[in-house]
Amino acid sequence: MAARNVAMREAIRRALREEMQRDEDVFVMGEEVAHWQGTHRVTRGFLEEFGERRVRDTPISEMAIGGAAVGAAMAGLRPVAEFMTINFAFLALDAIANHAAKVRYFFDGMFKVPLVYRAASGWGNQATASHSHAPEPIFAHFPGIYVGCPSNSLDAYGMLKTSIRDDNPVLFTESIALYPKPSPMPDDLDEDYLIPIGKGDIKREGADVTLVAYARGVDWALQAARLLARDGVEAEVVDLRWLRPLDMELVYKSFKKTNRCVIVEESLPMYSFGGEIAANLQERMFDYMDAPIKRVAAEDVPLPYSKDIELLALPDARKVVEAVKEIL
Amino acid sequence: MAARNVAMREAIRRALREEMQRDEDVFVMGEEVAHWQGTHRVTRGFLEEFGERRVRDTPISEMAIGGAAVGAAMAGLRPVAEFMTINFAFLALDAIANHAAKVRYFFDGMFKVPLVYRAASGWGNQATASHSHAPEPIFAHFPGIYVGCPSNSLDAYGMLKTSIRDDNPVLFTESIALYPKPSPMPDDLDEDYLIPIGKGDIKREGADVTLVAYARGVDWALQAARLLARDGVEAEVVDLRWLRPLDMELVYKSFKKTNRCVIVEESLPMYSFGGEIAANLQERMFDYMDAPIKRVAAEDVPLPYSKDIELLALPDARKVVEAVKEIL
Amino acid sequence: MASPSKEMLLDWYRQMALIREFEETCHRLYEEKRITGVYLHLYSGHEASGVGSMAALRKSDHVITAYRDHGIALILGMDPKAVMAEMMGKKTGSSGGKGGSMHLASKDHNFWGGYAIVGGHLPLAAGIALEARYRGKDDVTMTYVGDGATNNGYFHESLNMSAIWDLPVVWIIENNGYGMGTEVERASGQIELHRKAEAYGIKSFGRVDAQNALEVYAVALKAVAYAREKGPAVIEHVTYRYRGHGVSDKQYDARDDMSAELKEWVEKREPIKILRDCIKSKYGDVGDILARHEADAERIVAESVAFAEASEMPSTYEDLMRNTYVASELVYKTERSVGAGID
Amino acid sequence: MASPSKEMLLDWYRQMALIREFEETCHRLYEEKRITGVYLHLYSGHEASGVGSMAALRKSDHVITAYRDHGIALILGMDPKAVMAEMMGKKTGSSGGKGGSMHLASKDHNFWGGYAIVGGHLPLAAGIALEARYRGKDDVTMTYVGDGATNNGYFHESLNMSAIWDLPVVWIIENNGYGMGTEVERASGQIELHRKAEAYGIKSFGRVDAQNALEVYAVALKAVAYAREKGPAVIEHVTYRYRGHGVSDKQYDARDDMSAELKEWVEKREPIKILRDCIKSKYGDVGDILARHEADAERIVAESVAFAEASEMPSTYEDLMRNTYVASELVYKTERSVGAGID
Ligand SMILES: Cc1ncc(C[n+]2csc(CCOP(=O)(O)OP(=O)(O)O)c2C)c(N)n1
Numbered sequence A, B: 001m002a003a004r005n006v007a008m009r010e011a012i013r014r015a016l017r018e019e020m021q022r023d024e025d026v027f028v029m030g031e032e033v034a035h036w037q038g039t040h041r042v043t044r045g046f047l048e049e050f051g052e053r054r055v056r057d058t059p060i061s062e063m064a065i066g067g068a069a070v071g072a073a074m075a076g077l078r079p080v081a082e083f084m085t086i087n088f089a090f091l092a093l094d095a096i097a098n099h100a101a102k103v104r105y106f107f108d109g110m111f112k113v114p115l116v117y118r119a120a121s122g123w124g125n126q127a128t129a130s131h132s133h134a135p136e137p138i139f140a141h142f143p144g145i146y147v148g149c150p151s152n153s154l155d156a157y158g159m160l161k162t163s164i165r166d167d168n169p170v171l172f173t174e175s176i177a178l179y180p181k182p183s184p185m186p187d188d189l190d191e192d193y194l195i196p197i198g199k200g201d202i203k204r205e206g207a208d209v210t211l212v213a214y215a216r217g218v219d220w221a222l223q224a225a226r227l228l229a230r231d232g233v234e235a236e237v238v239d240l241r242w243l244r245p246l247d248m249e250l251v252y253k254s255f256k257k258t259n260r261c262v263i264v265e266e267s268l269p270m271y272s273f274g275g276e277i278a279a280n281l282q283e284r285m286f287d288y289m290d291a292p293i294k295r296v297a298a299e300d301v302p303l304p305y306s307k308d309i310e311l312l313a314l315p316d317a318r319k320v321v322e323a324v325k326e327i328l
Numbered sequence C, D: 001m002a003s004p005s006k007e008m009l010l011d012w013y014r015q016m017a018l019i020r021e022f023e024e025t026c027h028r029l030y031e032e033k034r035i036t037g038v039y040l041h042l043y044s045g046h047e048a049s050g051v052g053s054m055a056a057l058r059k060s061d062h063v064i065t066a067y068r069d070h071g072i073a074l075i076l077g078m079d080p081k082a083v084m085a086e087m088m089g090k091k092t093g094s095s096g097g098k099g100g101s102m103h104l105a106s107k108d109h110n111f112w113g114g115y116a117i118v119g120g121h122l123p124l125a126a127g128i129a130l131e132a133r134y135r136g137k138d139d140v141t142m143t144y145v146g147d148g149a150t151n152n153g154y155f156h157e158s159l160n161m162s163a164i165w166d167l168p169v170v171w172i173i174e175n176n177g178y179g180m181g182t183e184v185e186r187a188s189g190q191i192e193l194h195r196k197a198e199a200y201g202i203k204s205f206g207r208v209d210a211q212n213a214l215e216v217y218a219v220a221l222k223a224v225a226y227a228r229e230k231g232p233a234v235i236e237h238v239t240y241r242y243r244g245h246g247v248s249d250k251q252y253d254a255r256d257d258m259s260a261e262l263k264e265w266v267e268k269r270e271p272i273k274i275l276r277d278c279i280k281s282k283y284g285d286v287g288d289i290l291a292r293h294e295a296d297a298e299r300i301v302a303e304s305v306a307f308a309e310a311s312e313m314p315s316t317y318e319d320l321m322r323n324t325y326v327a328s329e330l331v332y333k334t335e336r337s338v339g340a341g342i343d
C-alpha cells in the first residue's frame, strides 16, 4: 500500500487537528501552544484555525494546567493539556497522580475524566540535568491513568486519537528526539484509525532474542537488531507502546520463542521500566528463561550539559548489542 | 545486653533531639512541627526546648519547604524539613528530584546539600486515595539523593542520625503504622550510633527462602516468617533499609543460600521496589534461581476509604505466606 | 440588594440546624467508634458561611470545596442518609464508601466534591468554570478555600488563571483563623486574606462576618452577579471551627487560651443564634417553626444513622477494583502496520 | 540617597560593555555551532537591571537568578574565561561543563547560581536568606525572577515564606514584557507586577525603568537597606530582551510587530547608551575611558573564547559520574542489633 514518510511531530499534529475538527469539545491548553505556535511546533497553525477559545496559552503554572484539565474534563470537555516538557510535569505530579487519576475512583464512578496530558519527553541536546528526563515509568506507577509513549508516526497518530477519544485520563509522552524522525504513514489513512489502549506491537520479528522497549528505546532496539543481524542474530523487537496498561502477554509470547530478553529504555535505571518488565518476565516465564534478562537504560546520574559525557550517559544501539551478546 | 522497648516515634524523636543538641546548625521546619507539637508527635516538646528559631512552623507550602531546605543547606545549615505526609511531597517533587538531588551535580561539586526530608509514609486508617501512598521507590528513582526507610526503632535512630550528619540530601520516610510500634533499644546506646547509608540488615536468618523488604514490609515479612516456621519453612528476612543506594550484595548473599525469594512492599505494585529487586536478582543470581521471584505489594488501585476493602488492598503476612508457598 | 424573604430565612434556619445536628452526631459517632478512620473535619460553627453564600446561587451553578465538606453537601440538598452512609464507608454512601468524609460529591446537585489535598481542588474549580465559559453559559462556580490553603501554590496559579481567562468563579476564603494549629498571622504575610486578590487583579468583595448569614448573603449576591457577568471575585468569610481542625485536634482540650477563644465565639457569635434572633426580631414569634426544624433535624439525622448502620460495607475484590477506570466504548478499526520505519 | 561616584559609573560602563560583548559573542558562537545545545538565554538589553541593582550590594550579600544568568555572573566578577568555557561544556568551565549556560555559579562570589526550572530558585533564595537570619547576620539575598515566573506557585510560596519569616531578600522582578512568547498581559491578572507584593504584605519599591542604571541603583539602595534591617522587599524592573527568549526564539524574525518593538527599545531605551550619555553629560569628555572599556571588553571576550576553545571537554565515565554525591566522612561505630523486635 502507498505510504509516505512523515515526521512524528506532523503525525501528532495531524491527529490532534483532526480530533479538534471532529469534536468541538476537544481543546488545547498549555504554555506557548497558541501564539508561539507550540514549543515543539505540534500546534503550529492551530490558533489561526481554531481560535483562542480552543487553543489556550496558559501562564507558567503547571499545577493549574494539571488541575484545570481535570475540572474541565469532569465538567464535560475533552482537554488536551500540554506540558512543554515532562520535566515541568513534576510540578503537576499531585494534579496528575492524586487528582486526574483518582477523582473517578474516590467518587466511585460519579465522574469521568476524559483528558490527555501531552508532554515532550527525553533528553540529549545538552538540556542539562533538570530538563533531561524520560520519567514516564514514574507516572505510570499510579493506577487510574493510562500512559502512552509512541515510537513512530503511525503509532503516535493512532495512539493519540485513542487517548483523546477514550473517557479516561491519559498521559501521552512524545520523545523529543523522535519529533523530526520520519516514518511511513499510509496515504489512505482512515481518520478513525485507533490503536487500542494497552496494545503493544511487534516492530521486528526474530527468534533469537526479544528486545522490549517503548518510545525512543524502540529506535535503539531496531538499530541494535540490524547490527545483530549482521552476526546472524535475529532479534524480535517488542514495542509496548503503553506503560499502563502493559501488554505483557505480547512479551511473553515473544519470549516463549526466543527465551532471551534485553529491555531498552531511555529513562534512569532504578525503579523504572526495565525492572517492571524483567520482574514480570522471570515470574511468568521462568521455565522459558535460558539466560538472565538484561536491562539497558541511562546511567544512574543526573544528566550533564557537556556533549561527550551526555552521550556517554545515554543508552544506544551499541549498548544493546553488548547486552545481547552477554546472554547469547 | 539490657534493652527496653521503645516506640519508633520516640526513637526518631530522640535521634532528632540529640542531633539538635549536638549541632546548632541542625534545625527543623515543616507544617505543624512547632506549636502543634508535630502531627505525628515526633517533635513534641521541641519548640519549648529549642525555640522558634530552630523549630519552624511553615505555611502549607510544600514547594517552598522543599526548596528552602535546599537553599539553607547550600548556605551551610543542616535543615531537617518535614513533609507532614509523603503524599504532600508530590507537590515538592521538583524541589526534591530536580533541585536537592541535582544542585551539587550541575555545579560540579561546588555546593553540598546536607539536608534531610522527613515524611510520614504509608496507609491504612482510611485516609483515602490521595492520602494513601508509600511511594518511596518513585523518589528513589532519582540519583543525587539517598532514601532511607527504617523498619524499627533502633534502625530509625541510627539511620536518622546518619542522614542528618551525612553531607548529602536524604529523603527519610517513616511508616505511619510503625510510629507506635515498640521495639528494643539498648539502654546504653551510644549517641554516635550511626547506621551507614546503603547498608541493609538481616532481620531473621533462615535457609529456605529470602524475604526482601523495607520499612513496614519488614513487619509483614517477619510475621510471615513466623507463620512459615510453623510449617518448618525457615525464611531469611533481609531489610534493605535504604532504597538508594541498594545493598544488593546482602540480598545476593542470602539468595545464594536460599535460592528463592519473595519481595514485600507497602507500595503500589508497578514500577516499584519489587520490580527493581527482582530484576537485579534474576540478572545477577540466575544460576541460583530455583524458582521465580515473587512480589507482594498493594493492589493496583487507588486506596479506598471503606475499611474492609482498604484492608483487602493492603499486603499482609498471609499474602506473603501464599507467595512463598507458590515457589517452595 | 434583595433582602431574603421570611421563607428563605426559615429555610436557612432549617439548613443550619440540620448541619449542626449532623456534625455533632458525626462527632459523637466518631467518639463511639461507629465512624472510623483518621479524618473528620466538621462544619460546626461555619454554618452561616455556606448557607448564606450558597443562597445566592441558582440551580445550574457549581460548587466545590475541600475536605470540610459535610455542610456544603447538606446545603445543596444531598440526602443525609447517603452522606452519613459515606461517613461509615457503606455501599449506600454517596461515594459508595470509597471516598469517606473528605470526598462527598453529587453530580445531580452540581456538587463537584470535597478534596483532601490542600488547594488541590482550586484548579479543578477553574476547569469547571472554564467549561461554562467555553460553552457560553453564565453559570458560576462557587469555590470554598481555607485560610491556610491560600498560602499554597495551587491558590496562586488557580486564581491567576481565573483572572486571565475571566472565569466565572467566586473564590470564598473561609478564614476560620487557623490551618490546623497555625494562626493566619503565622502563616500568611498578608493577614487580610481578601487583599490577596490584588495579586491577580481580581475584584475583591472584602471581608464579611460569616457568622451572620444575612451579611454573607448580601455580599455573595453581589459577587455572584459580578462573576456571572464579568469574571472572578474574591470574598473573605471570617468564621470559626467549633470542633477544631478535625477529630485528631486536641488543642482545645490542652490549651486554655484556645478553649477560651472558642467559648467567646460560641457565646458572642454563634451563627444559629444570630439567625434565630434576626428571624424573631423581624417576624415575631416563629418559635414553633424553628422548633419544628430542630426536631426535624434530629429525626432526619437519627434516620440517616439508622440507615447508614443498616447498610452493607463494600467487601469484595470487585468492590475494591470497580471504577478505577471507566469502560471505554471505542470501536477500534483494525490496525495496520507499514513497517518499522527505520532503514 | 547616595548618588554614584564617577568611578562607579565608569565601572558600570565597563561591566555593561563586557556583558554586551560577551552575549553577542555567545550568540555568534551559537550560530557558528561553536556553542552547542538548545538553551542559551542572553542578557543583552537587561544590562542596567543587573548592574544598577547589584551595585547596591556589599561583598557578603548573596545573589541568585534563573537561567538568564551570564550577565549576573560577569557583574559579580566571575572570570569570563570560566564562564565562556562553561558555555562550551569544558572542564575549565565554572561548573566543570556539567551545568552549561543555565547553571553558572560561584561560591567565591556568593553567587548561588542560575537555575533552569522556572521559579525553582525562589525557595532556594528564601533558604539562603534564612541562613543569614538564623545566624544573626544582616546579609541580603538579591533574587532575580522573570515576569513569567511570577505566575508560578514557587513565586507565591517563596515570597510568602520570606514575609512571615522576615527574610532579608530583595525580590527583583525582571519584567522584560514576555515569558517566552507570552506578553505579561496575557499571563498575569495583575500587570503591575510589583503590586503582587500586596498578597504577602511585603514592602514594594514599585516599578523602575531598568534601562537606566542610575534609577535602578537608586531604588535598589533603598530596597537593600530595607531588607537588611527589616525584611523582604519587591522591585519591578521594566526591561527588554534584545535576543528574544533564547536562541530558539524565532519570533523577532517572523513577526513585524515584534521586530518593530525591539527596534524601538534599542533606539530609545538602550541601557548602554543611556549610561554613556549620562556619564558624558556629568563628566564631560570621558570618551577615551569608555572606548578603552569597550576595547577591553572585546579583548577579554576574545581571550575567553580562545581559552574555552583550547580547553578539554570532560569525556570519561569518571567525569560523568563525579559529584553526584559528596564523599561522606562519617565514622560509623560498629552496629549493634538487638533482634527484630517482633514477638
Ligand atoms: C498539600 C497538603 N498539605 C498538607 C495537608 C495537611 N492538612 C490538611 S488540612 C490542613 C490545614 C488547612 O487549613 P485551612 O486551609 O485553613 O482549612 P480549614 O481546615 O481551616 O478549613 C493541612 C495542613 C494536606 N492535606 N495537603
Ligand SMILES: Cc1ncc(C[n+]2csc(CCOP(=O)(O)OP(=O)(O)O)c2C)c(N)n1
Pocket: A031, A060, A062, A084, A088, A091, D041, D068, D116, D117, D118, D119, D145, D146, D147, D148, D149, D150, D174, D176, D178, D179, D180, D245
Ligand atoms: C516550570 C517550568 N515551566 C516551563 C519552563 C519553560 N520555560 C523556560 S523559560 C520560560 C519563560 C520564563 O519567562 P520569564 O520568567 O519572564 O523570564 P525571562 O525568560 O523573560 O527572563 C519558560 C516557559 C521551565 N523552564 N520551567
Ligand SMILES: [Mg+2]
Pocket: C146, C147, C148, C174, C175, C176, C177, C178, C179, C180
Ligand atoms: Mg482554616
Ligand SMILES: [Mg+2]
Pocket: D146, D147, D148, D174, D175, D176, D177, D178, D179, D180
Ligand atoms: Mg520575561
